[in-house]
Amino acid sequence: MARRWPKDLAWTKIILEVEDASCGECGRRMHVCDYRHHRIYTLDGPRHLVCKLVRCAVPACPNHSRTFGPERELTLTMPWWLIGWDVFCWLGHRRFGRHWSVPQLRAELLDSHKIPLSEDAIEDYLQRYQCMLAARQQDPAVLQKEYQKARHVMLSIDGLQPEKGHETLYVVRELRRERVWFAEALLSSATNEIRPLIVRAREWAERLQRPVRLWMSDKQDAFVTTIAEEFPGKPHRYCGNHFLRDLAKPMLELDSHAKVQMRSKIRGLRVLEREVLKLRAGEHAEQNHEQERSAAVLVSETNGLDVVLDYCTAVRGILNDSQGGPLRPPGVRMFQALGEVEHSLQRNVRLKKGGTRNRC
Numbered sequence: 001m002a003r004r005w006p007k008d009l010a011w012t013k014i015i016l017e018v019e020d021a022s023c024g025e026c027g028r029r030m031h032v033c034d035y036r037h038h039r040i041y042t043l044d045g046p047r048h049l050v051c052k053l054v055r056c057a058v059p060a061c062p063n064h065s066r067t068f069g070p071e072r073e074l075t076l077t078m079p080w081w082l083i084g085w086d087v088f089c090w091l092g093h094r095r096f097g098r099h100w101s102v103p104q105l106r107a108e109l110l111d112s113h114k115i116p117l118s119e120d121a122i123e124d125y126l127q128r129y130q131c132m133l134a135a136r137q138q139d140p141a142v143l144q145k146e147y148q149k150a151r152h153v154m155l156s157i158d159g160l161q162p163e164k165g166h167e168t169l170y171v172v173r174e175l176r177r178e179r180v181w182f183a184e185a186l187l188s189s190a191t192n193e194i195r196p197l198i199v200r201a202r203e204w205a206e207r208l209q210r211p212v213r214l215w216m217s218d219k220q221d222a223f224v225t226t227i228a229e230e231f232p233g234k235p236h237r238y239c240g241n242h243f244l245r246d247l248a249k250p251m252l253e254l255d256s257h258a259k260v261q262m263r264s265k266i267r268g269l270r271v272l273e274r275e276v277l278k279l280r281a282g283e284h285a286e287q288n289h290e291q292e293r294s295a296a297v298l299v300s301e302t303n304g305l306d307v308v309l310d311y312c313t314a315v316r317g318i319l320n321d322s323q324g325g326p327l328r329p330p331g332v333r334m335f336q337a338l339g340e341v342e343h344s345l346q347r348n349v350r351l352k353k354g355g356t357r358n359r360c
Helices: 085-097 102-113 119-137 140-146 191-208 221-230 240-247 249-265 269-289 295-320 330-352
Strands: 012-016 031-042 045-055 153-160 168-174 179-186 212-217 236-238
Touching: 031 085, 085 102, 085 119, 102 119, 140 191, 153 191, 168 191, 179 191, 191 212, 191 221, 212 221, 221 236, 236 240, 240 249, 249 330, 269 295, 295 330
Parallel strands: 012 045, 153 212, 212 236
Antiparallel strands: 031 045, 153 168, 168 179
16 A cells, blocks of 8 residues: 655655666676655655666676666665664664653654654564564674673573463573573473573573583573583572572561451442542532532532542552562561551541641
8 A cells, every 4th residue: 555645745855876887797787777766754854765776788688687776775774664764773762772652652753853653653663673683682793792802601591471371481691791692482391492492502602602600590490400411510500589589488478468467457448439439429419509609618528538539549559569579578568558558547537636737
């Protein structure tokens, strides 16, 4: 489907020619046979690329049926793209370097650079950027340059499973340069499936000509067995995060039981919210029938009901918060947060009874 360009765009025409017009087969000069028009968006404005296509004029030459375009076109954009390399790099840097969302990228392109791109187009270019970046990360020449001054490498392997029953993504990282070497999704953590990853890591280290100083993992049986076979004599260290998490398992179990007991004592949030919403609906109906009622009293009562709803929302968020770790268990964080809510309620009750305001 042809692209419908805006009619009010001021195009900057750029004529591109083939650098070497001599035929690679017969050596004769090739002639212009056609023109290719390629319109793109750039950060400096829209560009209209007029590419001169050439072909050998000798019928007996093999290049007579082939068409050659200017090499410079690829330095500005890729075939069939709507944007130039500068916009492409801009999108990739904002998305993966600054973690901008797709709607944010689209709005910024339109507001600052007058480039109207759909969210589907932006997602497609971001996927291509990610593929190019992954290919560059595994480029042997780039790796050789990155580890040119390194004496050795330190490797780690870990798995990430989003849900039970799904594939687990195993990632092999180099710790000194904080660089992901490669990742692969596996159905299980069996030794025969883990072994190709360890063998691949050994091949990468041999290609870089750098010795492996140590390995780090959560010491699953497959990791321990395979690393001992492929890297004999190399230290295999326990990951500090996994070690601390396993060490804190008994404490985290007690913390989980404490969370259950605290949740069981806090009931009736939804009932309280229904009553508050019913009262607020009745006030709105009374306001419609009695227009002469004081506005100040209405604002005070409505704000009081809104405060109750805010307290309910805060308590529900505290009860549903499961973040934390061995150093800050979720149950302890829940106890502290509920204590702060309780102190806040006591201060409000004391002020309602005419007490003095205490400093927080």
